[in-house]
Amino acid sequence: xxxxxxxxxxxxxxxxxxxxxxxxxxxxxxxxxxxxxxxxxxxxxxxxxxxxxxxxxxxxxxxxxxxxxxxxxxxxxxxxxxxxxxxxxxxxxxxxxxxxxxxxxxxxxxxxxxxxxxxxxxxxxxxxxxxxxxxxxxxxxxxxxxxxxxxxxxxxxxxxxxxxxxxxxxxxxxxxxxxxxxxxxxxxxxxxxxxxxxxxxxxxxxxxxxxxxxxxxxxxxxxxxxxxxxxxxxxxxx
Amino acid sequence: xxxxxxxxxxxxxxxxxxxxxxxxxxxxxxxxxxxxxxxxxxxxxxxxxxxxxxxxxxxxxxxxxxxxxxxxxxxxxxxxxxxxxxxxxxxxxxxxxxxxxxxxxxxxxxxxxxxxxxxxxxxxxxxxxxxxxxxxxxxxxxxxxxxxxxxxxxxxxxxxxxxxxxxxxxxxxxxxxxxxxxxxxxxxxxxxxxxxxxxxxxxxxxxxxxxxxxxxxxxxxxxxxxxxxxxxxxx
Ligand SMILES: Nc1ncnc2c1ncn2[C@@H]1O[C@H](COP(=O)(O)OP(=O)(O)OP(=O)(O)O)[C@@H](O)[C@H]1O
Ligand SMILES: [Mg+2]
Numbered sequence: 359x360x361x362x363x364x365x366x367x368x369x370x371x372x373x374x375x376x377x378x379x380x381x382x383x384x385x386x387x388x389x390x391x392x393x394x395x396x397x398x399x400x401x402x403x404x405x406x407x408x409x410x411x412x413x414x415x416x417x418x419x420x421x422x423x424x425x426x427x428x429x430x431x432x433x434x435x436x437x438x439x440x441x442x443x444x445x446x447x448x449x450x451x452x453x454x455x456x457x458x459x460x461x462x463x464x465x466x467x468x469x470x471x472x473x474x475x476x477x478x479x480x481x482x483x484x485x486x487x488x489x490x491x492x493x494x495x496x497x498x499x500x501x502x503x504x505x506x507x508x509x510x511x512x513x514x515x516x517x518x519x520x521x522x523x524x525x526x527x528x529x530x531x532x533x534x535x536x537x538x539x540x541x542x543x544x545x546x547x548x549x550x551x552x553x554x555x556x557x558x559x560x561x562x563x564x565x566x567x568x569x570x571x572x573x574x575x576x577x578x579x580x581x582x583x584x585x586x587x588x589x590x591x592x593x594x595x596x
Numbered sequence: 597x598x599x600x601x602x603x604x605x606x607x608x609x610x611x612x613x614x615x616x617x618x619x620x621x622x623x624x625x626x627x628x629x630x631x632x633x634x635x636x637x638x639x640x641x642x643x644x645x646x647x648x649x650x651x652x653x654x655x656x657x658x659x660x661x662x663x664x665x666x667x668x669x670x671x672x673x674x675x676x677x678x679x680x681x682x683x684x685x686x687x688x689x690x691x692x693x694x695x696x697x698x699x700x701x702x703x704x705x706x707x708x709x710x711x712x713x714x715x716x717x718x719x720x721x722x723x724x725x726x727x728x729x730x731x732x733x734x735x736x737x738x739x740x741x742x743x744x745x746x747x748x749x750x751x752x753x754x755x756x757x758x759x760x761x762x763x764x765x766x767x768x769x770x771x772x773x774x775x776x777x778x779x780x781x782x783x784x785x786x787x788x789x790x791x792x793x794x795x796x797x798x799x800x801x802x803x804x805x806x807x808x809x810x811x812x813x814x815x816x817x818x819x820x821x822x823x824x825x826x827x828x829x830x831x
Contacts (some may be wrong), residue, residue, distance in 0.1 A: 415727060434734045444729040447747055457733040508734060 359424055359511050359544055360434065360451035361410060363582075365420035368405050368568075376402040377411075378419070378434040382570035386565060389424075392538055392545045394576075396552065398538030398590065400566040403548045404516055410546065411438045412516045420536050440516040445489035449527045450481060450500050457508040475503040478533055480526070495522045502530060508539065511538075515547040519554065531558050552594035564590070599797055606798030607805055610613055617779075622806060625783040628770070629763035632703030633711075636759050639704075640712035642751055645744055647712075648719025649727050657701035662716060665709035670702075671768030677702040678772050696781060700774040706769055714755035718748055749823075757818045761811060 363385045368376040384470070387393050397492065408414045410421055412428045424434045425495065437457075445453050454475055458468045476482040479499040484492065489500055502518060502521045513534075520529045535558055537543040549555050555562060556576050564572040564579065566586050572579055647658060655665035681686055681693045681701070692698045717807055726747045728769040730740050733798065745752065765784035782808050 411732070413732070430736070433731075434736075436732075437731040437734075444725045446726070446743070447727075447749075459733050460733070460739050504733065 360389045361512070361544075361546075362422045362425075363387075363410060364422075365421045366406070366409060366421070366559070368402070368409060369417045376405050376416075377568050378406075378570050379431075382573050383572065385573055386422060386543070387546060387562070389544050390538070390542045391560045392534070392547065392558050394555040394562045395451065395546065395565065396550070396555055396562060398589075402568045404502055406565065407438075407514050407548060409547065411435075411440065414496045435510055435564045436512040436514065437505045437506040438511045438514040438516075439498075439501045439518060441498055441518060441520040443497055443582075445497055445500060445504075447488060449477070449486050450489050450492070450496075451485040454504045454507050460511055461508060470555055471507060475507055478529075479503045480529060481531075494509075497524055498522060499526065499530070502533070506533070506551065507587075509541060510543070512526045512544045512546070512576035517548050519549070519551065526596065527554070534558060546577070552591065603798040603801040607802035608681060610802040611806065617804075618803070620788050621782050621784055621803075622780075622810075624696065625764060625785070626810070628699045628703060628783060629760055631700045632707055632763050633756060633760040635700070635704040636707035636711045636763075637752075640708045640710075640755070641715055642741070643747065644712040644715030644755075645686065645719045645723065645748070647714040649723045649744065659713075659720075662713040666713045668706070668709070669768060670683045670691060670706055671772065674702050674705050674769035674772030677705060677769065678732055679720075681773060686743065688815035691791065694775040694777060694781060696774070699770045699781060699783070702769040702773045703766070706766065707763050710762055711755040711759040714758060715752060717747065718751040720745065723748060735818055753821050757814055760814060764810065765807070787799065 363378065366376060367374060372373045381522070395407065397403055405556055412421075412433050413503075421428065426432065439500060441549060446456065449470060454472045455468055458471060463471070474505050478487050479502065480494045481499050481503065484496060489497070492500060497535075498518060498521075502515075505513060515534075522530070528561065531554065534543075534545055534547075538545055547559070559576055562574065562576050562579050564587055571584055571587055572582055580591070582588065584589075621694070677698065678685050678693065681690075681698050683693065684689055685692075692701070698760045722745055726744055727740055728744045735743055765785065767789055770776075770783055771786050771789065772782070774783065774786065776782050776786035784803050788800045788807070791797075791803070800826075
């Protein structure tokens, strides 16, 4: 799904936390790509993501999905997951099965889909555990498996690998890249891990103090001469 | 001081004599309060959930009204119900005054705001996250409501027991609309009040003990349900 935003502004208590104008007043999230959103704390990344995902309304500006405004049909093809997910108070298995149950999947197909995801995310062992009592990393993997279960077209991820061990990070990145390549899943991901952004993203958007300073391919950001971006990148180099 | 000790001795004798009158009073109390809690739940849980998760103008007023009604004195609610049910009142033709039905109606009015208020409060806070998450996974309408009720299960249980506790222990409302008629509308609390007035402390103490035991049992059952839920999920 192609997503295009145009002159989005978000104001909280008269304070503009997001105002996209000028050169990057219009942002284009092309279908089938992995888009990274990066930038310092409080720059408006989460706010922008929630607006695009249709979870909060912008104060002004428009968003078009395949050239249509948001409707229930489009909304139900997108999903959203964060590093502090809200899991339901039921087993890990039931959490992952939830989107399939409400879509009336037949039993065999449901079991098969859930089992594959449990396997893929290495959480088979905890499938009967109540999801409210998982470790941080286990919660994140469960939430991601749940988000992917119904094969959405667009996946929004807010720092999905924060506080996750290196092996699990690799597992998650592999899962994301696989779905992007095999099913053309469009992914929009916020990350503070710049090397991760370079590993998986095909497009990067840089936010700072509610403004967009860059939106292009990862190669181009390395040659950016903008002092804020330059500083941000040099801090991440180690 | 002797009369207190004697009261307790007499109380145990009464309890274990299984007096049919006492048994009938206990059963009526349970029936009336369970019924009103049930109706209060059927009204209060869905309304509390729906009002809680939606943002609308006047939500603050609604919550203030709810909290006020939660602590309304039972006598006032009894009086209010009586005005409507009395022979000359708007529902006088149904002749409900001084019947168990009138008591159930009054107690339903009493417990509905309690149940609704507790559910409303939690639905407004933790319910919001659940609704957002449900929506991002494709849930709509009835599915969202079911999800929310399941997620708020523990809170709903607490609301239920709080409502039941308020119903079974109040005396003002059932006294006014029930009238404490022997073998018909006499319940534990009106029985205690009456015997106390007549100076029969031991009988009052006996019934008081029974009332406390029942409260203890309901609370233990609740504790079991909620704490059982905290244990690891078992298939
Ligand atoms: N509901 C809200 N009410 C008021 N202010 C808000 C609200 N949500 C976000 N903000 C403010 O908007 C700004 C941008 O927040 P946002 O969460 O989008 O930042 P972020 O780029 O995701 O930061 P981080 O990297 O720390 O997650 C912050 O200054 C924040 O305080
Ligand atoms: Mg954020």
